[in-house]
Amino acid sequence: MSSSALRQPMALKALSNGFLAFWCFVAAFPIIWIAVMSFKTPVDAFDSNPFRVIFGPHTRANIGGLSIIDILLGLALAFILVRQAILWLPGKVAEYAPDGRTGIPWLVGGGAYALASLALLVVVLPAALAVLNPLLGPLGTNILGLTTGHYEAVWIDRGFTRNFANSMIVTTGVVMVSLTVGTLAGYGLARSDSVIAFWLLVIALVFRALPHSVLVSGYLPYFITSAEWLAPIFGDAAPTLYGKPWAIIAVLVAINQPFTIWMLRSFFQNIPAELDEAARVDGCSHFGAFRRVIVPVMWPGVITTGLFSFLLAYNDFLVTSLLLDAQNMTMVPAIANMFNRETTASDEVQAIAAAVSITAPLFVLVLVFQRQIVSGLTAGAVKG
Amino acid sequence: MKKKTFAIFVGPSVFMMVLFIAAPLLSVLWQSFHVTQPVYEQVEVETCTPGLLGSVCTTEMKTRPLLSDNGKILTETTFVGLQSYRNVIEPEKLRTAIARGSWRDVMNIRFWSALRFTLVFTILTLPLVLGTGLLIALAVNNTLQRIKGPVIFVSLLPFIITPVIGALSIRWLFLGDGILTAGLEWWLDRDIAMFAQAWTIELMMYIYRVWHVAPFAFVVFYAGLQTVNNDAVEAAIIDGASRWQRLRYVIIPHLMPLVIFLTLIHLMDAYRVFEEIVGFSASAHVISLQWLTYEFLLQDGTGARAISRASASAILTMIGIAVLLGVPLRRVWREQRAS
Numbered sequence: 001m002s003s004s005a006l007r008q009p010m011a012l013k014a015l016s017n018g019f020l021a022f023w024c025f026v027a028a029f030p031i032i033w034i035a036v037m038s039f040k041t042p043v044d045a046f047d048s049n050p051f052r053v054i055f056g057p058h059t060r061a062n063i064g065g066l067s068i069i070d071i072l073l074g075l076a077l078a079f080i081l082v083r084q085a086i087l088w089l090p091g092k093v094a095e096y097a098p099d100g101r102t103g104i105p106w107l108v109g110g111g112a113y114a115l116a117s118l119a120l121l122v123v124v125l126p127a128a129l130a131v132l133n134p135l136l137g138p139l140g141t142n143i144l145g146l147t148t149g150h151y152e153a154v155w156i157d158r159g160f161t162r163n164f165a166n167s168m169i170v171t172t173g174v175v176m177v178s179l180t181v182g183t184l185a186g187y188g189l190a191r192s193d194s195v196i197a198f199w200l201l202v203i204a205l206v207f208r209a210l211p212h213s214v215l216v217s218g219y220l221p222y223f224i225t226s227a228e229w230l231a232p233i234f235g236d237a238a239p240t241l242y243g244k245p246w247a248i249i250a251v252l253v254a255i256n257q258p259f260t261i262w263m264l265r266s267f268f269q270n271i272p273a274e275l276d277e278a279a280r281v282d283g284c285s286h287f288g289a290f291r292r293v294i295v296p297v298m299w300p301g302v303i304t305t306g307l308f309s310f311l312l313a314y315n316d317f318l319v320t321s322l323l324l325d326a327q328n329m330t331m332v333p334a335i336a337n338m339f340n341r342e343t344t345a346s347d348e349v350q351a352i353a354a355a356v357s358i359t360a361p362l363f364v365l366v367l368v369f370q371r372q373i374v375s376g377l378t379a380g381a382v383k384g
Numbered sequence: 385m386k387k388k389t390f391a392i393f394v395g396p397s398v399f400m401m402v403l404f405i406a407a408p409l410l411s412v413l414w415q416s417f418h419v420t421q422p423v424y425e426q427v428e429v430e431t432c433t434p435g436l437l438g439s440v441c442t443t444e445m446k447t448r449p450l451l452s453d454n455g456k457i458l459t460e461t462t463f464v465g466l467q468s469y470r471n472v473i474e475p476e477k478l479r480t481a482i483a484r485g486s487w488r489d490v491m492n493i494r495f496w497s498a499l500r501f502t503l504v505f506t507i508l509t510l511p512l513v514l515g516t517g518l519l520i521a522l523a524v525n526n527t528l529q530r531i532k533g534p535v536i537f538v539s540l541l542p543f544i545i546t547p548v549i550g551a552l553s554i555r556w557l558f559l560g561d562g563i564l565t566a567g568l569e570w571w572l573d574r575d576i577a578m579f580a581q582a583w584t585i586e587l588m589m590y591i592y593r594v595w596h597v598a599p600f601a602f603v604v605f606y607a608g609l610q611t612v613n614n615d616a617v618e619a620a621i622i623d624g625a626s627r628w629q630r631l632r633y634v635i636i637p638h639l640m641p642l643v644i645f646l647t648l649i650h651l652m653d654a655y656r657v658f659e660e661i662v663g664f665s666a667s668a669h670v671i672s673l674q675w676l677t678y679e680f681l682l683q684d685g686t687g688a689r690a691i692s693r694a695s696a697s698a699i700l701t702m703i704g705i706a707v708l709l710g711v712p713l714r715r716v717w718r719e720q721r722a723s
Binding site for chain 2: 203219317365
């Protein structure tokens with residue numbers, strides 16, 4: 001009965017799908033649009049006519065662009081590369097690392113593949129097209145203005161590479177430490193029903209609500225003067241915490257702890273307690289049981305939590321901008337500084353190119369880990 | 385699990401939280417009652433300028449910071465009571481403004497205007513986020529199986545994007561004669577400058593926040609919709625419930641725990657509104673409580689930071705979030721105890 005009773009009138013279906021199409025457009029448009037803008041000269045990028053922004057006549061006339069054959073071949077190659085990444089790569093990685101449950105073989109394989117693809121798209125293809133284009137007449141003439149000049153300016157001239165390296169240091173550190181500390185605590189909390197465990201979770205929830213500026217006002221004076229008050233312990237080697245990436249890592253790990261332990265706890269609760277009890281009956285200690293029985297099956301939850309730790313560290317502006325000096329600035333505060341100082345249109349487009357550069361890794365992240373992100377978002381909610 | 389084992393498992397995490405969350409909280413509280421300032425001394429300085437008939441000398445009193453032996457500026461910390469709080473909330477100005485009955489004067493005091501914006505922002509975006517999220521979830525639930533994956537992928541993009549970058553990207557669409565400004569001007573047939581006045585910036589912040597967080601509400605609601613009891617829906621159909629009534633009386637009650645969860649998370653996160661102000665460069669027009677603290681923490685012209693005032697403003701911000709969360713949390717608490 002359900003099929004006929006639940007069938008919906010055409011109008012409702014059209015309305016619902018129309019709304020969905022509208023939402024997808026709204027969700028993607030700003031991101032796609034800044035990506036398009038970042039490849040144009042300022043004149044085209046800020047043109048009020050959308051078609052001029054897309055086709056970039058000024059860019060084409062002054063710098064260059066892509067021909068139909070460029071676009072077709074580029075899309076074809078990109079399609080083949082993505083297809084191979086989905087169909088061929090996993091088998092290959094599994095072949096070299098048969099027990100590849102941990103992420104490292106995947107990281108190496110994926111990284112190598114990404115680098116090879118990038119080389120193909122950026123080096124080999126343009127070289128081949130440079131030969132092909134003049135031979136093809138109308139198919140080979142440029143129709144789409146395009147310049148990578150802003151990216152070169154940002155990454156090479158403005159030293160964005162250094163900001164990128166800083167971001168990588170901070171995010172890697174935060175993810176590693178936060179998962180190590182959080183996994184232990186999450187497991188402990190999941191397997192304990194004592195009153196202390198309950199109150200720990202409640203306090204963590206309260207900490208989760210704290211605005212980060214409150215905490216930063218607590219750190220800042222001590223971080224700046226740390227060489228003085230740490231001197232009795234460390235002597236002359238006392239470090240100034242202000243501006244040090246590892247100090248930021250500690251701060252971000254702590255800020256992220258409440259969320260991390262809540263999430264990991266809910267994942268560990270899904271692993272049946274019988275599993276470690278069985279190991280304990282066989283003579284394992286609690287730690288032995290954790291290491292031998294729980295660690296091998298905990299990776300899905302840990303990866304999901306790691307993604308959110310990564311996002312927190314990668315996206316942070318408030319903490320990094322206040323506690324890091326210019327030398328160690330990560331990407332997000334660096335772009336905000338770049339952008340506040342500059343006024344010319346060309347700088348503006350460079351800031352856009354930097355913004356797109358920051359967003360690109362996140363795009364790949366969603367592409368690869370969509371399922372984990374969704375499960376992470378719902379983990380806390382559905383179980384209450 | 386024995387107490388000792390438990391302690392070893394949670395120890396590192398608790399240590400981190402005590403050192404980097406609990407301790408800074410106490411220190412902020414202490415700082416808000418104390419002011420650390422350089423010690424000044426008064427010195428007589430004689431300055432001579434060559435004049436027509438010999439040099440003209442004037443002596444004046446100057447204040448300069450006292451230096452310690454190793455050449456650093458000496459500072460002293462004094463207890464100031466509630467002075468820093470007074471500097472932040474400016475009660476005299478507030479009193480005169482209220483006496484004059486002028487809302488605009490109240491809004492000229494930075495703290496009160498920040499409080500106004502933060503509260504309006506938090507409360508106004510809540511129903512919008514919940515509503516948009518629910519609509520998307522219903523629409524996705526209703527569509528073809530094959531396109532669900534791609535739609536979820538696209539929906540996650542606004543959520544995953546760095547908040548500052550997200551706000552910037554919206555700003556670039558409107559900047560100058562940007563594409564959306566041009567579109568609006570063509571549609572409304574009038575000149576528009578989105579970044580010239582407070583209310584348009586504020587409007588953009590609301591829109592941005594809904595765009596940014598609705599995906600989260602969507603994913604949570606969508607997961608909830610998968611667990612709706614089909615028997616209950618079918619029973620409602622047999623009872624002759626219309627589509628709307630089924631939504632209202634079967635599906636939404638089923639999603640109610642998720643609504644509470646999302647409300648709590650949203651209150652916490654929206655109250656922290658900050659990145660929008662950076663992205664839209666809004667600080668001249670609209671500020672939030674977090675921004676106020678941030679501003680005090682930045683170095684001023686002389687390189688000093690208003691730590692004490694920042695701490696006072698941070699404590700006030702905390703009191704605000706406690707009041708805001710207290711209402712829904714108490715309800716949850718009572719329901720938990722009842723069941």
